[in-house]
Amino acid sequence: MNLAEKEEEIFLLMKYAAAGEDLPAARDLVARHKNDHISLNIFHEFYSYLPEAQNDVIRALRLLWKREGNFLIAVTTTIDNYLYITSHExxxxxxxxxxxxxxxxxxxxxxxxxxxxxxxxxxxxxxxxYVPANMDLRLCPVCATDHGDLHRLGCPVEICPWCGGQLAKCNCRFEQTGKEVLKNEAQLKTFIARLNTKGRIPFNATEQSLTLG
Ligand SMILES: [Zn+2]
Ligand SMILES: [Zn+2]
Structure with missing residues (x-):
């Protein structure tokens, strides 16, 4: 689902979740996060499955902690405060x-x-x-990991420690495992183990945000 589709689906879900007078402010909050998968994923989860199973809206998101593209967020609603863990996925x-x-x-x-x-x-x-992750230039523009932290595995911005290319696209996974395709979980694990031994390259905000524009 792309960002626009996700936002539209949230708006649709909200019609069933929010009492009429709460809707405009709640929609504004979603709209302010429309370029950020990380927070849209929370809105989507919340409005799909209301914690108290009764009309409610999100009034604020607070960032409690983040690590390697995972964000621990406190959601303040009309009824109570709830915790969510969220990522790009x-x-x-x-x-x-x-x-x-x-x-x-x-x-x-x-x-x-x-x-x-x-x-x-x-x-x-x-x-x-919470500040939408796409507005924070110290975060990876794709997986939202912090400067100096490892990317989420599979992030297209991660640099391969063997060839210096794009780890998600280069051929090193085949060369390192001696396989022509990685067909199963076990083969993928073997590759990840080799990758960890070699040492993964953390996100560098100064060098990598600029090259990606
Ligand atoms: Zn990344
Ligand atoms: Zn490579």
Missing amino acids: GSEYLGRHEDGIWDKEVLELFDLDHGTALEKFKDLNSFPL
């Missing part, structure tokens, strides 16, 4: 802010346990409002 509902994070993968991603996370993210007002 999609968004997942984590639960009410008050209940904290129980998702093991998410806790591992940020090196936290449930208690530490609960304490750390307790005061939502101390966290900044």
Whole structure:
């Protein structure tokens, strides 16, 4: 789904989710994020599946943390505050802010346990409002990883450590594994292991944002 299609689908979902008088402001908020997959994925998830299964709208998004293109976002609605993890590929509902994070993968991603996370993210007002990732020039323009962090695997901006070309397109995966095609998960894993041993090249905002315009 491209950005315009995603926005249109969100607007459609909102008609069923929002009470009439809340709709204009809620639509404005979505429109302000129309060039950013990361946040549109949250709007889409929220309006597809309302946490309380009753009319509600998103009033604000706050950035709690980000790592390697994954964004932990607190969503403030008319009813309550909720947590979402989101990336360029999609968004997942984590639960009410008050209940904290129980998702093991998410806790591992940020090196936290449930208690530490609960304490750390307790005061939502101390966290900044989320700025659409496409407006932040320190982030990879495709996968939104931070300057100095690894790209999300498969990001077309990642540079190949063997040939210096585009890792998603070059032939090194075949040369490194001795296969003509990578057909299954196991072969892909072998390649990723070799890639990690060689050392992946993190995103460099100064060099790479400019070359991509
Ligand atoms: Zn990237
Ligand atoms: Zn290569």
